[in-house]
Amino acid sequence: AQTVTQSQPEMSVQEAETVTLSCTYDTSESDYYLFWYKQPPSRQMILVIRQEAYKQQNATENRFSVNFQKAAKSFSLKISDSQLGDAAMYFCAYRSPLTGNQFYFGTGTSLTVIP
């Protein structure tokens, strides 16, 4: 089975600064999807950004961008101009189109934003 690793259980960032959350994954597939999800405390899990493996261009959504390194199997999330509302658990996820369309999640990174 594919594995997704988030090696940073906790991160902190000063408000207005930039932070990068890391994610690596293990796969032998060439076609797949990668996602970052945000889960604020006691609130709903929401999709932040998505990347399709066949696309070389890194995805960007406003202040959120990714650094997708397919050969290195790395998929980091960069949050620019951090805001207090960015404080949350962030989960990296991998979707396999081959193994029954299963989703595999990392263990999460808890992000604290310091005013």
Add this chain to the structure above:
Amino acid sequence: EADIYQTPRYLVIGTGKKITLECSQTMGHDKMYWYQQDPGMELHLIHYSYGVNSTEKGDLSSESTVSRIRTEHFPLTLESARPSHTSQYLCASSALRGPQYFGPGTRLTVT
């Protein structure tokens, strides 16, 4: 905004009771999933379905059961609740390609 709903949002129930957690989605997604998550912790897949009359157990051993009689509805049932079932339960759905969309969750406490 994804249209996936879960009820109840919060439930406190005594040991031994039978409970059903409801999940419905209006996006016409074939694939639906149930996860168990302790606060601030990782997600554990307990059940999934790829369509009507299709259900599979996930990675985490669970004493719950699910059914998928209609595309939009994927309820999870605990026949006899125990304190070890205290957790948050997240329902999600997805199309053939692309991301999962999550419901707001049900926070279950078994006393």
